[in-house]
Amino acid sequence: MEGEKATAAALPTDETLHCSFLDFAGRWVVVTGASSGIGRAIAIELARHRANVVLVGRDVDRLAETASQLPRCEHRTLILDLASHDELAAAIQELRRDTGPLYGLCHAAGVVDTRPLSASTVPQVRALLDVNFLGGLELARIVCRRDVVAPDGGSLLFISSIYGLVGMPGQIAYSATKGAVVAAARAMAIELARRRIRVNTLSPGLVETRMTESALDKLSSQQVDKLKALHPLGVGEPVDVARAAVFLLAPASRWITGIDLPVDGGFIAQ
Amino acid sequence: MDRQEALTWIGEVFEEAPGRIGPTTAREEVPGWDSLGTLSLIAAFDERFNIQLSEGDIEGMKHIGDILEILQRHGALAS
Numbered sequence: 001m002e003g004e005k006a007t008a009a010a011l012p013t014d015e016t017l018h019c020s021f022l023d024f025a026g027r028w029v030v031v032t033g034a035s036s037g038i039g040r041a042i043a044i045e046l047a048r049h050r051a052n053v054v055l056v057g058r059d060v061d062r063l064a065e066t067a068s069q070l071p072r073c074e075h076r077t078l079i080l081d082l083a084s085h086d087e088l089a090a091a092i093q094e095l096r097r098d099t100g101p102l103y104g105l106c107h108a109a110g111v112v113d114t115r116p117l118s119a120s121t122v123p124q125v126r127a128l129l130d131v132n133f134l135g136g137l138e139l140a141r142i143v144c145r146r147d148v149v150a151p152d153g154g155s156l157l158f159i160s161s162i163y164g165l166v167g168m169p170g171q172i173a174y175s176a177t178k179g180a181v182v183a184a185a186r187a188m189a190i191e192l193a194r195r196r197i198r199v200n201t202l203s204p205g206l207v208e209t210r211m212t213e214s215a216l217d218k219l220s221s222q223q224v225d226k227l228k229a230l231h232p233l234g235v236g237e238p239v240d241v242a243r244a245a246v247f248l249l250a251p252a253s254r255w256i257t258g259i260d261l262p263v264d265g266g267f268i269a270q
Numbered sequence: 271m272d273r274q275e276a277l278t279w280i281g282e283v284f285e286e287a288p289g290r291i292g293p294t295t296a297r298e299e300v301p302g303w304d305s306l307g308t309l310s311l312i313a314a315f316d317e318r319f320n321i322q323l324s325e326g327d328i329e330g331m332k333h334i335g336d337i338l339e340i341l342q343r344h345g346a347l348a349s
Contacts, residue, residue: 146285146302191306 033109037209041238082135107136153196189258205264233265
């Protein structure tokens with residue numbers, strides 16, 4: 001009905017949520033962008049499902065804040081700038097020596113820069129590409145090395161966006177980076193299947209995070225309302241994306257690879 | 271480059287721990303030396319040594335020693 005929105009059912013909040021088929025049993029998962037928003041929510045949700053997590057980000061204090069919110073699990077913190085691609089290999093190799101084989105990677109780090117085509121210069125576009133796409137690709141390359149990844153396989157998840165699937169004014173560079181992630185992940189899925197490494201992407205719609213808040217600041221309140229109205233189930237919360245991420249990353253989802261899962265409150269369905 | 275450095279380099283290409291490969295190690299014994307590993311090797315020869323492998327080179331590589339021989343033939347490995 002026009003103007004009527006469904007209200008999401010109350011979500012379970014029990015810290016000891018039982019989902020045995022999503023059990024990670026102490027496997028190590030690297031999570032980028034873990035200092036806030038979706039990345040932080042994914043790290044927490046993974047830990048709730050008995051994953052050991054590696055929190056990757058640039059801000060020491062905010063990563064410590066994430067760490068303080070983790071349920072009891074082993075974790076490590078890596079202070080890394082994902083645009084400094086040359087530094088990633090050594091950091092992950094050192095991590096591997098400390099933790100043992102890695103099971104998974106979730107690339108949730110991302111930057112957004114709302115600007116029209118006329119202002120989308122090569123350096124501006126490249127800055128987004130460096131973090132959103134190339135940083136994740138380089139991490140995947142290193143994590144999937146035979147001397148890093150667990151011998152029985154693993155799981156990679158890249159957080160894309162609905163803007164990798166549909167057009168939106170002012171999001172040319174962002175859309176390009178997210179579309180690149182989906183296309184590359186699909187190719188990786190095929191290449192890595194024989195090594196039992198699964199690769200998937202997840203495309204969130206509008207989620208309330210600090211990053212989206214600052215992006216929305218550039219829009220008028222009318223534009224923001226219109227954008228929100230495009231989500232039949234309303235605007236999402238980071239935990240909505242995190243739960244789907246845990247599902248795709250979990251060892252039990254062993255027959256799922258090469259897919260993109262929109263988690264968007266119905267945005268794409270229209 | 272000496273022999274040990276060459277073996278380390280080859281190990282890096284195939285993502286093998288140092289010391290796990292030697293000249294007599296067969297292709298089948300190196301998990302990373304599959305068709306994609308061969309592509310990585312071709313790219314690595316080109317990027318590191320500016321050596322373009324011929325079809326004969328590629329088909330003739332059955333052991334790690336064959337890779338060492340190619341490096342030697344192109345002057346990249348001290349005899």
